[in-house]
Amino acid sequence: MKKLTSLLLLLSISLLHAEAPKWKKVLPALPDILALHEGVECSKTPERPILLNIYVPKAEGIYPAILLIHGGGWKQNQIEADKPLAERLAAQGYVVAQVPYRLSTEAKYPAALHDCKAALRFLRAHAAEYKINVNKIGVAGGSAGGHLSALMGMTGGMSSVEGEGGSAGQSTKLQACVVMAGGMDLIKSNETTNGEGYILFLGPISEKRDLYVEASPITHVGKDSPPTLFIEGEKDTLKIGRSEMQDKLKAAGVPTELITLKDAPHPYWMSQPWLDQTAEAMGKWFDLYLKK
Numbered sequence: 001m002k003k004l005t006s007l008l009l010l011l012s013i014s015l016l017h018a019e020a021p022k023w024k025k026v027l028p029a030l031p032d033i034l035a036l037h038e039g040v041e042c043s044k045t046p047e048r049p050i051l052l053n054i055y056v057p058k059a060e061g062i063y064p065a066i067l068l069i070h071g072g073g074w075k076q077n078q079i080e081a082d083k084p085l086a087e088r089l090a091a092q093g094y095v096v097a098q099v100p101y102r103l104s105t106e107a108k109y110p111a112a113l114h115d116c117k118a119a120l121r122f123l124r125a126h127a128a129e130y131k132i133n134v135n136k137i138g139v140a141g142g143s144a145g146g147h148l149s150a151l152m153g154m155t156g157g158m159s160s161v162e163g164e165g166g167s168a169g170q171s172t173k174l175q176a177c178v179v180m181a182g183g184m185d186l187i188k189s190n191e192t193t194n195g196e197g198y199i200l201f202l203g204p205i206s207e208k209r210d211l212y213v214e215a216s217p218i219t220h221v222g223k224d225s226p227p228t229l230f231i232e233g234e235k236d237t238l239k240i241g242r243s244e245m246q247d248k249l250k251a252a253g254v255p256t257e258l259i260t261l262k263d264a265p266h267p268y269w270m271s272q273p274w275l276d277q278t279a280e281a282m283g284k285w286f287d288l289y290l291k292k
Helices: 002-016 079-091 111-125 144-154 196-202 205-214 242-251 274-291
Strands: 034-044 049-057 063-069 095-099 132-142 176-180 228-233 256-261
Touching: 034 079, 034 111, 049 079, 049 111, 063 079, 063 111, 063 144, 063 274, 079 095, 079 274, 095 111, 111 132, 111 144, 132 144, 132 274, 144 176, 176 274, 196 205, 228 242, 228 274, 242 256, 256 274
Parallel strands: 063 095, 063 132, 132 176, 176 228, 228 256
Antiparallel strands: 034 049, 049 095
8 A cells, every 4th residue: 555655745746746737628639449239238218228339348258347437417428528538447357337417407416326336237237248357346437427437436336326227236335446536525615506407407405405415425435335436637626525534434444545646637638748647646546456
């Protein structure tokens, strides 16, 4: 762990002292070493089927997997914008699945969480087909996807939030988690103003306070939580509850680290130079907990 901490510290220092970069949009460009399976149905819901994109290394072998959860304030589908990150992670030797969960305009919480859980169960149920090591699966996401990735990590195997969609009986416990720019404490996030995105996702806090507590990843931190890396942009404000959540993870004996990317805005992982920096940091974290 000391070696990892030193590595992350050196990465953070180098990024913080780099010259201020210019924003550059990145488009998907599938490498020849990967196969992409699009529109793979993992669950049926009353609103629509949940169709995964699954990136699989073409080389022979069994690979750890990463469930990549998109952002968009729970109300926009940003699968396309996350494809360059999915490609970079898969190229490092991972099966990567993108899940287009039901948006808040389609169905309120816990629909999105249930769809992510169904996607994870599907990956385990179809591990042989997609060359997945069922004992080595991580989760990652940014913004609303960061919130959902943390919630997935902290509620692995929690029956009350499992949902019923697809591949019943498979575990939803995760072995590693990466959170990018996501709120960890939804009560604290709505102390002064109950934002429209939160109301669409959960309902008014005045009526659904218990639901805000349940949907806050910080609520569920415990000794069985997976090792969790937080990546933040220096110019990003979506960090509420992160520090307190890291304190809880550390108190529970769960490894956790923070990387802050110099000059990075929201959502930094969709543009260069932060896309490559993000993919590198994620890869090092997942390598440590999914490949060792």
